[in-house]
Amino acid sequence: EGQDYVGFDTITQQMERKFLKRGFNLNVILVGESGMGKSTLVNSIFTTHLVDSQGRRTAQEVIRKTTEISPVTQTLEENGVRVRLTIIDTPGFGDQCNNEGCWVPVIKYIKDQHAAYLARELKPFRDRIINDTRVHACLYFLNPGSRGLRPLDVEVLKRLTEVTNVIPVIAKSDSMTSDERTLFKRRVKEEMAFHRITTYPYANADDDDDEDRMLNNSIRDLIPFAVVGSEETIDVDGTQVRGRRHGWGVINIFDETHCDFVHLRNFMLRTHLSDLIEVTAQRHYEQFRTSQLRQIKELRDQQAAGAAAAGVPPGAVATQPPVAPLPHQPVAQV
Amino acid sequence: MKSTSGNAGGAQKKKMNGYVGFSNFPNQVHRRSVKRGFNFTLMVVGESGIGKSTLINTLFDTKIFPDREEMPPSAEPIKGVDVTSMSADIQENGVKLRLTVVDTPGFGDAINNEEAWQPILENIESRFDAYLAQENRVNRSKISDNRIDAVIYFIKPTGHCLRVIDIEFMKRLHTKVNLIPIIAKADTLTASELEQFKAKILADINYHGIQIFKPVSDEFDDPETVAENREILSKIPFAVVGSEKYVDRADGTKVRGRSYPWGIIEVENEEHNDFIKLRQMLLRSHMEELKDTTDMVLYENYRTQKLLSMGHVQDNGVFREFNPLVQMEEEKRTHDAKMQKMEAEMTAVFQQKVHEKEAKLKQSEEELYARHKEMKSVLEKQKAELDDKKKRVEATARPITPMEQQATKGKKKNIFSGF
Numbered sequence: 001e002g003q004d005y006v007g008f009d010t011i012t013q014q015m016e017r018k019f020l021k022r023g024f025n026l027n028v029i030l031v032g033e034s035g036m037g038k039s040t041l042v043n044s045i046f047t048t049h050l051v052d053s054q055g056r057r058t059a060q061e062v063i064r065k066t067t068e069i070s071p072v073t074q075t076l077e078e079n080g081v082r083v084r085l086t087i088i089d090t091p092g093f094g095d096q097c098n099n100e101g102c103w104v105p106v107i108k109y110i111k112d113q114h115a116a117y118l119a120r121e122l123k124p125f126r127d128r129i130i131n132d133t134r135v136h137a138c139l140y141f142l143n144p145g146s147r148g149l150r151p152l153d154v155e156v157l158k159r160l161t162e163v164t165n166v167i168p169v170i171a172k173s174d175s176m177t178s179d180e181r182t183l184f185k186r187r188v189k190e191e192m193a194f195h196r197i198t199t200y201p202y203a204n205a206d207d208d209d210d211e212d213r214m215l216n217n218s219i220r221d222l223i224p225f226a227v228v229g230s231e232e233t234i235d236v237d238g239t240q241v242r243g244r245r246h247g248w249g250v251i252n253i254f255d256e257t258h259c260d261f262v263h264l265r266n267f268m269l270r271t272h273l274s275d276l277i278e279v280t281a282q283r284h285y286e287q288f289r290t291s292q293l294r295q296i297k298e299l300r301d302q303q304a305a306g307a308a309a310a311g312v313p314p315g316a317v318a319t320q321p322p323v324a325p326l327p328h329q330p331v332a333q334v
Numbered sequence: 335m336k337s338t339s340g341n342a343g344g345a346q347k348k349k350m351n352g353y354v355g356f357s358n359f360p361n362q363v364h365r366r367s368v369k370r371g372f373n374f375t376l377m378v379v380g381e382s383g384i385g386k387s388t389l390i391n392t393l394f395d396t397k398i399f400p401d402r403e404e405m406p407p408s409a410e411p412i413k414g415v416d417v418t419s420m421s422a423d424i425q426e427n428g429v430k431l432r433l434t435v436v437d438t439p440g441f442g443d444a445i446n447n448e449e450a451w452q453p454i455l456e457n458i459e460s461r462f463d464a465y466l467a468q469e470n471r472v473n474r475s476k477i478s479d480n481r482i483d484a485v486i487y488f489i490k491p492t493g494h495c496l497r498v499i500d501i502e503f504m505k506r507l508h509t510k511v512n513l514i515p516i517i518a519k520a521d522t523l524t525a526s527e528l529e530q531f532k533a534k535i536l537a538d539i540n541y542h543g544i545q546i547f548k549p550v551s552d553e554f555d556d557p558e559t560v561a562e563n564r565e566i567l568s569k570i571p572f573a574v575v576g577s578e579k580y581v582d583r584a585d586g587t588k589v590r591g592r593s594y595p596w597g598i599i600e601v602e603n604e605e606h607n608d609f610i611k612l613r614q615m616l617l618r619s620h621m622e623e624l625k626d627t628t629d630m631v632l633y634e635n636y637r638t639q640k641l642l643s644m645g646h647v648q649d650n651g652v653f654r655e656f657n658p659l660v661q662m663e664e665e666k667r668t669h670d671a672k673m674q675k676m677e678a679e680m681t682a683v684f685q686q687k688v689h690e691k692e693a694k695l696k697q698s699e700e701e702l703y704a705r706h707k708e709m710k711s712v713l714e715k716q717k718a719e720l721d722d723k724k725k726r727v728e729a730t731a732r733p734i735t736p737m738e739q740q741a742t743k744g745k746k747k748n749i750f751s752g753f
Contacts, residue, residue, distance in 0.1 A: 035492020055494030057534070059541035063498055097499050098446040145383035145519060148407070152445045175491070175522040177592055187404075194407040244524055247605050249597020257595045 023075075023082030024277070025132045027113070030087065031106055031160065032141025033094035037171030040229035041139070042087055044242065044253060045265050049231060050074055054091035064092035067105045088135070094152060103156045110135045110163045114288040121289075134285060136276045137200070137268065138166045142224055144176050148187035149195075157197045164284055165200035165276055167268070173226035173259055174244065174251055181226050188224055199223060201272065202279065215271065225264040228253050371430035374621060375419075375461075375480055377511070378435065379454065379503065380488025381442035384518045389486075389576035390435050392590065392601060393613055397578070398422050398435055415440040415450050417457045434480065442499055451503045458482050458510050462636045481633060483624045484547065484616070485511045488518040489571065493531050496538040504544045510632060512547040512624050514616070515539075520573035520607045521592065521599045528573050535571055546570070547627070549620055559619075566615050572608035577601050 030038040039053040051072055056063060073086040088109065093102050113134045120130050138160055143150060149157070160166050168188065173181065192199065201216045230253050233240045243252040253261045268276070378386040387399035398420055419436040436457070441450050461481045468477045485507060489500060504513060515535070517523075523531060539546060548567055551560040581593040583600075591600040599606050616624075 033492075034497070035490065035494045053494075055492065057495065059495060059534070059538040061495070095497060097450070097502060098448045100446050143383075145385070146381075147383055147402075147404075150382075150443060155445065172491075172522050174594070175519045177594060191407040195409070246521070246524055246597065246599070248599045248603075249594060251596050255595075 020080050020082075022129070023084060025084045025086070026273070026277070027071075027086040027088065027133060027135050027137075029090065029106070029110070029135050029138045029164070030141070031090050031093060031103075031138055031156065032171070033143070034091065036141040036143070037229050038089065038139070038141055040231060041169070041171050041227060042229075043231050044229040044261065045268065046076065046085070047242075048076070050085070051087050051089055054089055064095065067091070067093040067102045069105055069109045086133070099152055102152075103159055106156075107159050107163060110138075110160075111288065114163070114285055115292070117285065118289055118292060132277075134280055135164045136280045138164045140166050140168045142168055142170050142188065144170050144173055144184070144226075148184065149191045154191070154195050154197070157192070157199075158195060161197050161199060163288070165279055167200055167264075168224035169264065170224050170226045171229060174228050176226065185222075185224060185226070200276070200279070202283070219263075219267055219272075222260055222263055225260040225267075227261045227264055228259040229261070368429055371432065373432040373434065373479060374625070375434040375436065375483050376616075377438065377454075377458075377482050377485045378488070379438045379441055379485060380518060381490070382439065384488045384490065385576050386437065386486075386488060388578060389488075389518075389574060391578050392576040392609070393616070394422075394424065394433065396422060396424060398433070399437070413440070414444070415453045417453055436482065447499055450499065451506050454503075455506060455510070458507070459636070462510075462633055463640075465633065466637055466640065481628055482511050483621075483628050484514055487513060487515045489515055489535065491517055491519050491522040491531070491573075493523065493527055495534045501538065501542055501544075504539070504546075505542060508545045510636065512627055512632070513545070514547050514612075515571045516608075516612060517571055517573040520575050521594075523573070532571060532573070547620075547624065549615060549623070562614075562619065566611055566619075569608045569611045572612040572615075574609045574612055575599055575601055575607045576609070 028042070030042065032038050034055045039051045042051055043049050054068075054070065068091050069088060070091060071086050071088040073084060076083050076085055090106055093106065096102065117130060117132065117134055120126065140153075140157060140160065142153060157166065157168075170176070170181075170184070176184065201219055203216070228244065228251055230242050230244050230251075232244070233242050234245050234250060235241075236243070236250050236252065241250070241252045242254060243250055243258075245251075251258050253259060256262055376390075378390060380386050387402070391397050391399055416439050417436060418439070419434055421432060421434045424431050424433055438454055441447075441454070444450075465477070465479060465481055468474065487500070487504065489496070500515075504515065507513060517528070517531065517535075520528065548570060549563040551563045555563070575592065577590050577592050579590070579592075580588040581591050581598055583589055583598060589598070589600045590602060591598050601607070601609050604610050
């Protein structure tokens with residue numbers, strides 16, 4: 001340390017310390033039909049049993065008639081870093097004969113979280129730290145074996161990609177051979193391009209450096225991630241391996257030649273975790289906020305016009321508190 | 335000759351002393367049916383990409399379904415369920431089989447699948463209707479049977495209980511066809527997951543009262559067959575994997591299977607999946623039973639329902655012989671009787687009317703007579719009055735001067751006008 005050393009490079013350590021104290025929120029929503037492997041995959045990614053499968057287990061259990069939203073929050077800690085992880089499962093999605101509108105509760109939930117955040121931001125006295133319940137990532141589960149996207153997938157993806165970061169995955173990909181997998185991925189990408197569905201990561205032309213761009217491109221090549229989930233560890237030649245044992249072979253989910261699990265996990269948690277949170281705030285939340293505020297302004301203009309026609313002085317209208325009823329009402333204020 | 339009396343419908347059981355030869359009868363039946371050839375109609379139902387075409391091609395070791403061509407992505411929604419059929423004439427050891435496979439593309443693929451079973455149900459029933467129509471024809475020597483002998487329903491390997499669409503479909507079809515549910519893409523599930531999944535499926539099927547096709551043994555089966563049937567039954571619903579491709583095993587042999595980075599699943603390995611059992615049940619041991627059940631049970635039930643709903647009444651009387659002469663005479667007799675009856679009725683009516691008219695006429699005659707008398711009396715009265723007046727006028731009469739004559743003329747007029 002010479003006399004020319006200023007020392008502002010320690011800001012990263014200062015930030016780290018603050019982060020360690022405060023911890024952060026991560027909210028992930030799982031969207032897919034019953035039996036696609038949602039719960040198992042999440043439990044595999046975080047190597048703990050976080051969520052129970054909501055599938056129907058006995059014949060007597062009543063079949064759900066609508067999509068339910070069931071968030072489960074837990075605090076995980078790793079090397080002193082705390083994360084408040086909320087996994088939002090959507091049991092009932094896509095399980096009916098008639099699945100028209102089964103995506104509505106999902107979209108509503110995502111928008112509600114944006115609205116709740118906005119409401120708290122608009123308050124005159126704001127909390128120092130707003131508890132962030134906004135959905136940072138959506139894992140969308142595709143059906144292996146279909147030719148590509150099904151009609152339901154197209155409809156839902158179009159709407160989901162407008163409100164949150166969508167990461168398409170194929171969870172039970174151990175039913176596809178490598179060729180079938182390649183064909184399926186190509187097909188899915190073609191159809192997403194055709195229907196103008198953009199998934200995360202987004203192509204930001206300006207602020208990415210070469211390294212980031214290359215990483216993002218390689219991620220985009222892999223989409224949709226063909227993964228296999230497992231909560232069991234099995235013995236393979238003396239080593240303990242997380243995987244699945246079949247009569248004809250053993251799948252090791254951490255083996256890159258077997259599936260893309262490692263890539264998905266690294267992508268979500270090791271490289272793009274903060275980006276997911278940032279993009280949610282900067283892109284999706286801002287879009288929502290802009291459209292909401294514009295609507296409020298229009299509403300207020302209409303009211304002012306109505307009041308002016310009725311002869312009320314415009315000043316009376318302008319003194320209304322800024323937190324007017326939001327066009328999109330949140331369900332619960334967390 | 336020894337004789338032991340039995341009570342089988344009144345016929346006595348008799349034991350023979352030597353070889354007669356009627357035990358050759360089944361062989362004769364066999365030879366005749368081989369000459370005639372068989373047909374078998376199979377329907378496959380399941381969502382797109384679940385492996386229907388591959389399984390059929392694997393089962394019959396023939397490319398019955400061609401490879402699906404890749405279509406570019408389009409914005410057009412799926413137009414509902416299609417029902418298409420492909421036929422193939424295949425031969426094995428001199429036995430000719432006309433195999434028809436009915437495919438149902440589009441089932442379960444749309445967002446709204448509420449009526450997905452409707453076209454399928456209609457197709458099955460229309461085949462029954464076609465057969466019924468042929469049975470009722472005058473010339474029945476050539477009946478073509480394209481009724482569905484079995485429906486293979488593909489269940490997604492979710493590991494959970496059955497989905498709504500599975501239950502709804504099976505509930506609507508199980509009384510019309512032999513239902514064979516199978517677990518598709520069985521390579522997704524481990525052995526223990528499969529066991530639990532099969533148990534869940536069977537529990538769901540029992541809970542909803544769905545009847546699936548099961549091999550049953552009766553008292554006439556030899557112990558080998560009984561054991562076979564029990565083995566097949568223990569694996570239902572079959573978890574199958576299909577493949578048209580051959581892959582190389584580690585030891586260099588070629589097998590039909592699927593090659594993964596972690597191993598090869600062999601289609602014809604009973605430890606890997608239940609394909610062998612499915613093929614055995616469907617083709618090798620129970621094909622005849624499937625056809626029989628379709629003909630004797632499912633079709634008959636359909637026919638009964640249909641005829642009852644059309645208003646036919648069950649007539650259990652013995653059919654009387656049709657003799658045209660007798661019938662004609664009977665008809666004539668009934669006809670004559672009818673005629674006579676009508677005649678008698680008509681005469682009676684006629685008489686009655688005549689009486690009525692007579693009475694009426696009489697009555698009016700009397701009335702007229704009465705009126706006539708009355709009028710006559712009135713007239714005579716008037717006449718008497720007039721005579722009276724005339725006499726009075728003549729009594730007071732003097733010779734009439736021409737002026738008085740004129741005046742009396744006027745007066746006379748007045749007198750008369752006084753009446």
